[in-house]
Amino acid sequence: MLDDLDAVLEEEQQATEDEARPRARKAGRAGRSTIAFFLSLVLLGLLAGGGWFAYSKVKGIFVADDYSGPGGAEAIVEVKSGQSATDIGTTLYNQKVVASVDAFVDAAKDNTRSKNIQAGWYRLKVEMKAADVVSLLLDPNARWVNKVTLPEGLSYQQTFQKLSEATKIPVADFEKAAKDPVGLGVDPAWFTRSDGKKADQTDIEGFLYPATYELSPKADATGVLKAVIANFTAEMDQLEFLPTVQRTRGGITPYQALIVASIAQAEALKDEDMAKVSRVVYNRAYGDFPCHCLGLDSTVNYWLRITGKGTKASEHLTNAELHNPKNPYNTHDKPGLPPGPIGNPGKAALKGAMSPTNNFPYFFFISIDTKGTMAYGKTAADHDKNRLLACQNGIPLC
Known part of the structure; x- marks a missing residue:
């Protein structure tokens, strides 16, 4: 019996030990799991800190850094x-x-x-x-721009006033900067004449190309004028003005053609007359016209304008003003072209001066109505008839 009981007790003890052993293992696993979990949290914290540091260093490689907006100053x-x-x-x-x-x-x-x-x-x-x-x-x-439109035919003074109004730069600053056209970008080769007259390299007239400009708001007077003259150069290149004049005008230089273009711009109201007026100017200055004088009121008015006296309608110009010997732009008495351009011509006038009408043997022109229709004459008698027609059409010449 004792042997049997001992056997039974041994079996129960063994069973108890066997039953306790899994619980111990489970308890051990639970303890180790808790420790592992805690260590994992610590590790993740360290990794997160290090990861954020690393991300802050390389985030631009994978995602472009951007502001959320909307912006401040x-x-x-x-x-x-x-x-x-x-x-x-x-x-x-x-x-x-x-x-x-x-x-x-x-x-x-x-x-x-x-x-x-x-x-x-x-x-x-x-x-x-x-x-x-x-x-x-x-x-x-x-876009922040100073936009200004320079119409055809403005003088340099009128141009400076327009530029000043658009940019708020004083006119005096433009006048000072304009004293050195070559420094502003005008090729010195422009100031050449073949008629024995000297071209003034300080005269910017004629080089201020009429167009609409979008000017830098930070540009000074020099920068603005450089932009305008750069456009003039570009337009001349596109027109092939220089090579055409040098090839076809029989010794007339581009500067002389520029002067003629400025006169055509002042005298003709319609584009279709630019080449015809240019031809008449060439005929009078270099053709068989007796005095070789142009006899133009527009050149006289130009001198009055730039000397501060103000322009006048032709019928109001006095004999003393028309024949003032001290006026270098007196084309009634002084032969040939005036000292320089009398304004800034546009594309149509430039084309007319570089390619004047062929086989056009006229020495006179006049506007015969308020629409700007031009009539031409070969003789003084022809011109008188055209003047009478102009008077009949309401042009105040008589």
Whole structure:
């Protein structure tokens, strides 16, 4: 019996030990799991801190750094002609408008209209969202320009006044800058004449090409005049003015042709008459006209204007004004072309002077009605008849 009981007790003890052993293992596992979990939290914390530090260093590699917008202080930015999106982005980044160059490039890629961004100055803000910057650069109202239109035929004084009104730069600054046309970009070769008269290299008249200009808001008088003269040079190149005159005008220099163009601009109201008036001027100055004098009131008026006396209608010009020997622009008595241009001619007048009407043997012209219709005469008698017709049509000449 004892043996049997011992056997039973041994079996129960063994069973108890076997039952306790899994619980101990479970308890051990639970303890180890708790420790592991705690260590994992610590490790994750360390990894998070290190990960954030690493992300802060390399985030720009994977995601372009960008501001949330809408921006703060004003920033004036210039977009130059021919710049790529990266070039523009670099400018914007340097002025703290965008957070990164890549942000702007990505925003430009996402906007199909970004290729239409125009050169110019823009009013933006620092710390803008890149997509908002692209939208503003495409908004014409965001461009900051001083826009001015210079009509054909203005004198340099009238041109300076127009430029001053648009830019708020004093007229005196333009007058000072204009004393050195060559320094502003006029080729010195322009100031050449073949008629024995000296061209004045300080005279900017004729080189201020009439057009509409969008001027940099940060430009000074010198910068503005350089932009205008650069446009003059570009237009002359496009017209092939210099080579055409040198090839076809029989010794007439481009400067002399420029003077003729300025006279045609002052005398003719219609484009169709520019080449005809130019031919008459050439005929009188270099043809078989007895005195070789132009006999023009427009040149007299030019002198009155630039000397501060004010212009007059032809019928109000006095004999003393028309024949003033001290007036270098007195073409009633002095032969040949005047000392320089009497205004700034446009494209039609320039074309007329470089390619005057062929086989046009006239020495006189006159507007015969208020619409600017021009009549031409070979003789003084022809001219008198045309003057009478003009008087009959309401032109106050009689």
